[in-house]
Amino acid sequence: MQSSPDALLSFLGDSELGYIDITANRLYTQTYQGKAAIDNQGWIIYDRLATNLQLYGRDGQSRVPAYAYPWFKASWRILVRADQMGIARINGQGAILWEKEFSMPVTALDASSQVIAVGLLDGSLRVFDVHGAPVFSVGAGFQNIRAIYGVAVSGDSKYVVVLKGLSPQKIETYRHSESSYIKISESTLKQQFALQATTAFAEDDSHVIIACGTQLIYYNIKGNYIKKIELNRGEGGSADWDEDVQFFALRPTGGATVAVLQIEGASESLDSEVLILKHGLVERVAPDAISVSVKQGTLAMIYKDGIELLKGWRP
Amino acid sequence: MKRLPYLAFIFLYLVASALGALDFQIPEALDISGFGTILADQMAAELPGKPYETGPFYGRTPRSDIVLTSANPDIKVPASGTVIYVQAEAPLNTVFSFPLGGALSILHPESYISLISGLNAEQSIKSSKQDTTRVIGSLAIKKEEMLSGGSGSGVYPPNCFGLRLFDARNSLWVNPIFLASWIQDRTSPVIRGARLTKSDGGRASFDLGAASKDRRITCVQGSYRIYVDAFDTITPGARNYSAPYRVLVILDGKSVVDASFMAAGCSEDGLSFLGTAAPSGEALATDGAYNVGQLTLTRGEHELQLQVSDYAGNRSTMKTLIIVY
Numbered sequence: 001m002q003s004s005p006d007a008l009l010s011f012l013g014d015s016e017l018g019y020i021d022i023t024a025n026r027l028y029t030q031t032y033q034g035k036a037a038i039d040n041q042g043w044i045i046y047d048r049l050a051t052n053l054q055l056y057g058r059d060g061q062s063r064v065p066a067y068a069y070p071w072f073k074a075s076w077r078i079l080v081r082a083d084q085m086g087i088a089r090i091n092g093q094g095a096i097l098w099e100k101e102f103s104m105p106v107t108a109l110d111a112s113s114q115v116i117a118v119g120l121l122d123g124s125l126r127v128f129d130v131h132g133a134p135v136f137s138v139g140a141g142f143q144n145i146r147a148i149y150g151v152a153v154s155g156d157s158k159y160v161v162v163l164k165g166l167s168p169q170k171i172e173t174y175r176h177s178e179s180s181y182i183k184i185s186e187s188t189l190k191q192q193f194a195l196q197a198t199t200a201f202a203e204d205d206s207h208v209i210i211a212c213g214t215q216l217i218y219y220n221i222k223g224n225y226i227k228k229i230e231l232n233r234g235e236g237g238s239a240d241w242d243e244d245v246q247f248f249a250l251r252p253t254g255g256a257t258v259a260v261l262q263i264e265g266a267s268e269s270l271d272s273e274v275l276i277l278k279h280g281l282v283e284r285v286a287p288d289a290i291s292v293s294v295k296q297g298t299l300a301m302i303y304k305d306g307i308e309l310l311k312g313w314r315p
Numbered sequence: 316m317k318r319l320p321y322l323a324f325i326f327l328y329l330v331a332s333a334l335g336a337l338d339f340q341i342p343e344a345l346d347i348s349g350f351g352t353i354l355a356d357q358m359a360a361e362l363p364g365k366p367y368e369t370g371p372f373y374g375r376t377p378r379s380d381i382v383l384t385s386a387n388p389d390i391k392v393p394a395s396g397t398v399i400y401v402q403a404e405a406p407l408n409t410v411f412s413f414p415l416g417g418a419l420s421i422l423h424p425e426s427y428i429s430l431i432s433g434l435n436a437e438q439s440i441k442s443s444k445q446d447t448t449r450v451i452g453s454l455a456i457k458k459e460e461m462l463s464g465g466s467g468s469g470v471y472p473p474n475c476f477g478l479r480l481f482d483a484r485n486s487l488w489v490n491p492i493f494l495a496s497w498i499q500d501r502t503s504p505v506i507r508g509a510r511l512t513k514s515d516g517g518r519a520s521f522d523l524g525a526a527s528k529d530r531r532i533t534c535v536q537g538s539y540r541i542y543v544d545a546f547d548t549i550t551p552g553a554r555n556y557s558a559p560y561r562v563l564v565i566l567d568g569k570s571v572v573d574a575s576f577m578a579a580g581c582s583e584d585g586l587s588f589l590g591t592a593a594p595s596g597e598a599l600a601t602d603g604a605y606n607v608g609q610l611t612l613t614r615g616e617h618e619l620q621l622q623v624s625d626y627a628g629n630r631s632t633m634k635t636l637i638i639v640y
Contacts, residue, residue: 067470079373096371101595101596107402121428149400196401250409250410291407
C-alpha cells in the first residue's frame, strides 16, 4: 500500500478485512479464516483455539507466541490470555510491552488512547495507563454479588462507566480527577441482566449505550439517568425476551451518535443491521450491514459483500 | 521468592471441611486435564515427552480450572446455585468474543463460585433470559441441569468444558479434582526430569535426572531452587495429561519441600501456585518445569529423594546422592 496511514480507514468484516484509502478512494482487502483484529498498523489473524496468531504489518508476517485472543482499540494492542485471567500489551511487532495477571477472570474491557479499563468477575475495576502503571482501582468482595458486566471509557479518558452487580444492578460513573478517578454518580437499573454487555461511549461524552443481549440501554452521564431503548419493530412492538434478537454496541460514530449491531435469527440464517443511534434514537439504519468504521468525516458501512462509504458524515 | 506455607494449613482446615459441606459433583467425563496443568492447547500435540518451546510464550501458566472432555456435547451443572454472570460468543467476527466462549458463573452455598466455560452461546443467553426484577432466585440453576456445548466455544474444542471453583471466603481457586468421586486413577505420575538451580541467580544447574546413571551429582554448597518436570494421566489411556498433585522433597530423611496444586491463592498481582508468589508464571521455568521450592545444601554427602504423587496418592520417586563441597 502506498497510502499514508492517516488516510487509511481500517475495517473488519466477517471474513474479509482491509483498509479504505479515503483520499484516493481505494479499497485494500484480504480474506481471512477464523478471527481477526485490525488497526492502522496491521492486523492479527487467529484461530478460535488461540494456538496460531499470525501478525501482519509493515515488517511482513510473523507468529505471535501467545495463547490468547488479540483485542485492538484506540492504538492499544492487547492480548487477552486464553483463561481470561490476564492481559498483555504488545507493540506493532507483537512483542510484549507489559502484562498483568488478575486473580479473577476478565469480564469487561475498554480503552481510550490514554487508559485501559478492566472489569473482573468479582467486581474489581482496574485502570492502567499506556505503560501499564495503575491509574485507578476499585476493590471487590463477594459478600454482595457485584460482577462487572460492562465497562466504557470515554474517548477523552474523562469518564469511566461501569455496569455492575445484581440486586441491585447499578451503573457507576467515575470522572478523571488529577491523576486518578473519583466516583461521581451511580444509578440503579429497574431490570437486571446477568449477561456480559458491550458498551460504547458517545464521542461528546453525553451518554453511553449498553447492549445486553436483547436489551439496549441509554445512560445519560450528565443527567445520571437510564432509559431503556425501545425500537419500533413492526406489529410486535419493542423487542422483548422472547425475540431472537441480540444487540452489540459497536463504536461511537461522532458527536452524540453510537453504532449498534442488531442480529436476529439462528446461526445458520442471521439477519443483521447496523443502527446509528443519536441520544438513543434511531438516526440511520443500514439493513444487512455487519459493522461500521468511521474516520475524518467518512463513515464506512461494512457488509458481507461490500462496503458503503458515506463521505461528509456529520452526525 | 516469597513462600506461602500457610496455604496448606488454610486448605486443610478451612477449605477441605467446607468443600465437604458443598454438594458439588464434577460431571463424569471421558478425560480430564487437571488444575495446575500448563495452560496450552492440549489438542496441539503438546503431549507427554514433547518439550515445550523454551522461548517467551505469553499465556503459558498453570491453569486454575480443569478441562473436562465429555462423551456428548452437554455438561451437567455440578451444584445448585444462582447464576451471577453469563458470557456468550458473538455470532459474527465483527464483535470481539472473549476466550472462555460461552460461560456461566454460579454462586453456590458456602460462598463458593463456579465458572463453567466452553458452553454454547445460545444456551448461555437462554439461561440469562429471565427477568431478575422479581427476585434474584429467578436465575436459579439446579444441580445436574444440562448445559449445551454445541460445536465448541471459545478456546474449547467440541465436547470440552472448563470448570473452576472459587472459595470466596478464603479467596482461593480450589482444585476441584477431589469432587470427582467417579475417577479411578491407578497410574503413577511420570517424572520426566528434575534439576537444582542456584538461587543466587547464577547459571549453575544440576540435572537430577542425569544422576540416575551414576546416582550422584557434585555441587557447591548454597541455596538451590528445585524444578520438576512431571505429568500425570488421570483417566487411563486418555490423551490429556495433567500436572501432578504434590511434590515432596526429602533431604536426608527430612521433608524440606512440600508443594501441591490443592489451590491457587489470589492477590493484587494475580495467582500464586505451589506456594510461589503471584503472578502464576513464577511457578514455572521457561521450559515448563514446575518451580516447587527451595532447599539449602551444606558441605557433605546428602541423599535427596523426590516424591511426585497424584491426587489419588499414586507416587513416583527419584533418588539422588549429592556430594556438596
